[in-house]
Amino acid sequence: MTLPEGTPESYGPVSGPEEVVWEAVVEEAGPASPVFDELTRQRSKEIIARYPQSRSALLPLLHLVQSVEGHVSQDGIRYCAEALELTTAEVTAVVTFYTMYKRERCGEHLVSVCTNTLCAALGGEEIYARLSAKLGVGHEGTAGEPGAPGSLTLEHAECLAACDLAPVLQVNYEYYDNQTVESAEALVDALVHGERPHPSRGAPLTDFRTASLELAGIFDDLDRTVEGPSVAEETLRGALLAAERGWVAPPMPDAMPPLPAIPEKD
Amino acid sequence: MTDPLTPVLTRRWQSPRSWSIRTYEQLEGYQAMRHALNAHPDQVIQLVKDAGLRGRGGAGFPTGMKWSFIPQGPRGAGAKPKYLVINADEGEPGTCKDIPTMMADPHSLIEGCIITSYAIRANFCAIYVRGEALHCIRRLNRAVDEAYAKGYLGRNILNTGFSLDIVVHAGAGAYICGEETALLDSLEGRRGQPRLKPPFPATAGLYASPTVVNNVETIATVPAIVQGGSDWFRSMGSDKSPGPKIYSVSGHVERPGQYEAPLGTTLRQLLELCGGMKDGIPLKFWTPGGSSTPLFTAEHLDTPLDFEGAAAAGSMLGTTAVMVFNETVSVPWAVMKWTEFYKHESCGKCTPCREGTYWLLQILQRMVAGEGTEADIETLLDVCDNVLGRSFCALGDGATSPITSAIKYFRHEFVELIAAQPAVEHPEQLADLVGAPA
Numbered sequence: 219m220t221l222p223e224g225t226p227e228s229y230g231p232v233s234g235p236e237e238v239v240w241e242a243v244v245e246e247a248g249p250a251s252p253v254f255d256e257l258t259r260q261r262s263k264e265i266i267a268r269y270p271q272s273r274s275a276l277l278p279l280l281h282l283v284q285s286v287e288g289h290v291s292q293d294g295i296r297y298c299a300e301a302l303e304l305t306t307a308e309v310t311a312v313v314t315f316y317t318m319y320k321r322e323r324c325g326e327h328l329v330s331v332c333t334n335t336l337c338a339a340l341g342g343e344e345i346y347a348r349l350s351a352k353l354g355v356g357h358e359g360t361a362g363e364p365g366a367p368g369s370l371t372l373e374h375a376e377c378l379a380a381c382d383l384a385p386v387l388q389v390n391y392e393y394y395d396n397q398t399v400e401s402a403e404a405l406v407d408a409l410v411h412g413e414r415p416h417p418s419r420g421a422p423l424t425d426f427r428t429a430s431l432e433l434a435g436i437f438d439d440l441d442r443t444v445e446g447p448s449v450a451e452e453t454l455r456g457a458l459l460a461a462e463r464g465w466v467a468p469p470m471p472d473a474m475p476p477l478p479a480i481p482e483k484d
Numbered sequence: 485m486t487d488p489l490t491p492v493l494t495r496r497w498q499s500p501r502s503w504s505i506r507t508y509e510q511l512e513g514y515q516a517m518r519h520a521l522n523a524h525p526d527q528v529i530q531l532v533k534d535a536g537l538r539g540r541g542g543a544g545f546p547t548g549m550k551w552s553f554i555p556q557g558p559r560g561a562g563a564k565p566k567y568l569v570i571n572a573d574e575g576e577p578g579t580c581k582d583i584p585t586m587m588a589d590p591h592s593l594i595e596g597c598i599i600t601s602y603a604i605r606a607n608f609c610a611i612y613v614r615g616e617a618l619h620c621i622r623r624l625n626r627a628v629d630e631a632y633a634k635g636y637l638g639r640n641i642l643n644t645g646f647s648l649d650i651v652v653h654a655g656a657g658a659y660i661c662g663e664e665t666a667l668l669d670s671l672e673g674r675r676g677q678p679r680l681k682p683p684f685p686a687t688a689g690l691y692a693s694p695t696v697v698n699n700v701e702t703i704a705t706v707p708a709i710v711q712g713g714s715d716w717f718r719s720m721g722s723d724k725s726p727g728p729k730i731y732s733v734s735g736h737v738e739r740p741g742q743y744e745a746p747l748g749t750t751l752r753q754l755l756e757l758c759g760g761m762k763d764g765i766p767l768k769f770w771t772p773g774g775s776s777t778p779l780f781t782a783e784h785l786d787t788p789l790d791f792e793g794a795a796a797a798g799s800m801l802g803t804t805a806v807m808v809f810n811e812t813v814s815v816p817w818a819v820m821k822w823t824e825f826y827k828h829e830s831c832g833k834c835t836p837c838r839e840g841t842y843w844l845l846q847i848l849q850r851m852v853a854g855e856g857t858e859a860d861i862e863t864l865l866d867v868c869d870n871v872l873g874r875s876f877c878a879l880g881d882g883a884t885s886p887i888t889s890a891i892k893y894f895r896h897e898f899v900e901l902i903a904a905q906p907a908v909e910h911p912e913q914l915a916d917l918v919g920a921p922a
Binding site: 268269270271273274275276277278280281302311312315316317318319330333334335336338339340375376377378379380381382383384388390391392393419420421429432433434435437440443444446448449451452453454455456457458459460461463465466467468470471474475477478479480481 | 516534710733821
């Protein structure tokens with residue numbers, strides 16, 4: 219092994235690096251895929267305008283590209299990077315961090331079964347195992363041709379924040395409460411056959427791509443979709459029990475009390 | 485003495501279309517906003533301080549004090565724009581109080597946002613909602629639209645000169661974004677990884693500007709405090725933990741659900757309300773406030789569930805997510821399942837949490853499979869000791885809670901798993917030896 223002669227000092231005074239102009243090693247493939255049409259561009263502008271700084275729009279934009287393609291593709295990443303003047307590396311770093319961005323094309327519906335401790339103790343694991351066997355796919359696997367009617371992507375999910383209704387599953391992020399192996403199987407059968415059973419709470423079921431569009435904050439028909447049951451029996455148990463027993467919070471004063479004076483500054 | 489249940493946040497949930505502005509206003513909605521906007525912002529902060537409201541997201545930090553940390557004035561940090569960010573990224577295992585609140589009564593949160601933003605002089609507020617809560621996102625968007633249409637949001641609200649915009653922002657599936665600085669990074673369009681503190685969000689939060697981050701239930705409580713006053717609020721709960729709280733009871737009980745009761749209610753009282761243990765099978769262990777709060781057992785039935793009571797008994801109040809497990813559930817299995825969760829959700833930024841949760845899971849899976857050794861229990865505790873207090877944020881600390889508390893109360897169950905293993909190292913080889921020539 220040959221070492222260079224002399225010491226670093228002998229090369230002369232240490233100076234800062236010259237200004238480096240980076241050139242992309244791989245040529246960016248021009249404007250992103252034409253699947254992101256004028257409507258998508260218009261929606262992107264609308265989303266970006268909501269935020270004080272444009273980069274905050276990245277998460278919603280990724281939901282938006284997912285609504286167009288059914289997953290976040292390299293094209294989708296390039297599209298977001300262009301829209302926000304970021305590098306594709308910066309966007310990719312974000313995409314890969316979050317579980318809701320799917321890198322493979324999803325089915326018409328995404329079925330998420332909670333297998334966290336509480337749901338698992340009440341039957342969530344059996345539900346997941348049965349659906350997995352029935353559909354012949356594992357975590358994030360898709361049964362059927364992705365995107366085709368009746369195709370389903372299965373995943374096991376972490377706590378879905380409906381523990382009083384355990385075990386729960388979601389289809390396209392709509393809740394199906396108090397599931398059993400049988401009810402979950404029946405639900406999946408219906409989905410495969412093109413039916414869309416109404417969720418326990420929330421709006422009528424659509425599909426994964428429509429749900430992604432709503433996650434981007436774009437609502438085509440909010441007047442209708444905002445309706446639907448808000449609460450399950452479990453949600454209201456405390457309130458109903460209180461009404462039944464005549465239990466109430468202490469009464470508020472008849473008129474709103476004046477706000478306290480501002481304390482003197484020390 | 486207050487009643488066993490005190491519906492305040494849940495009082496509108498039974499009303500038809502409770503989520504619409506029409507129902508909300510019929511039930512005294514947006515009156516508190518008018519009252520607060522007629523006062524000085526500092527008076528609102530003082531009111532919330534007097535009321536003793538503490539954060540409902542888990543840590544229990546005094547809310548009024550948090551607001552008063554926001555620098556005000558024409559110079560320095562006070563001259564920057566201020567922001568209010570609502571943490572609606574509910575995902576702590578067992579926790580299910582914010583999603584029903586936003587689904588059934590989104591306007592209480594919106595009204596709380598307006599009052600809070602006025603108090604801290606913020607003109608932009610973001611509600612960061614967990615992506616999986618799609619219907620909440622619809623309801624909040626509609627509520628925001630309705631509030632704009634009524635002139636409660638936008639420029640010069642009700643001619644007070646105060647302006648506010650609210651954006652509803654959907655997350656994308658990352659538990660860590662419930663950590664406030666990770667949430668801010670995520671809201672800035674980055675990976676949701678926690679920031680080093682200090683600086684705290686009060687001085688350098690969203691876009692490096694002064695920011696208040698509060699939980700949904702905290703802010704939804706604010707309109708009621710303005711309406712009823714601090715004395716009314718303090719007539720519920722204890723001196724240091726005043727007010728009502730939504731207890732989410734789940735698991736092996738007859739009637740799981742949401743029970744809004746004064747802080748300091750005990751599990752014994754909650755079990756009476758929800759009809760006792762399911763099928764009469766005895767209680768084995770429970771969490772007072774989610775999986776990150778150390779486990780309790782039947783000996784803690786009378787522990788008052790407020791911030792002080794839970795801490796004095798060796799746990800934390802957390803989010804009052806009361807998960808109840810009966811005798812049929814194996815403690816090491818439950819702990820393994822929670823550890824799978826923490827390992828999956830660790831953001832990878834710091835080594836103790838990233839590596840620690842990985843190895844804790846390896847050991848627990850081995851033990852539950854009946855292949856553990858005596859040394860595994862000590863190794864678990866040793867790894868926990870290297871994660872707790874050494875991680876970047878509270879996720880790592882939380883990951884150790886179920887393990888250390890389970891070993892504390894149920895060490896014998898871990899030992900029994902070991903005892904169940906065959907005395908030979910590779911039992912499958914025995915079969916080959918049988919009948920083999922000597």
